Amino acid sequence: MLVLSRKVGESIVIGDQIEVTVLSVEGETVRVGIKAPKHVDIFRKEVYLSIQESNQESAKPTQARMSALMKMVDDRK
Structure with a gap:
């Protein structure tokens, strides 16, 4: 497993088409946004x-x- 540290607003990219962005951190809850092609189930x-x-x-x-x-x-x- 790859472990990365990211701050709010920072992203990681998976392959060429998937981007995961940290939207907010509230206590122990992290909200993430995921941009991916429509054919990718999330x-x-x-x-x-x-x-x-x-x-x-x-x-x-x-x-x-x-x-x-x-x-x-x-x-x-």
Whole structure:
């Protein structure tokens, strides 16, 4: 992990198209602004992890899906 110190108004650049700017620091809270192309998804980490977990859960085979698949296979014989 790269660790950088930045002051309010200062930025870092990631690749050629992403810029992260420190907007304010209030106590233990740091507000950042992110400039990125529209095709780049940006999420808070807890939201990203929730999306990943939801995607994994929806991809798991359920008994009903397996039964339907087995019926389709049997019907093709």
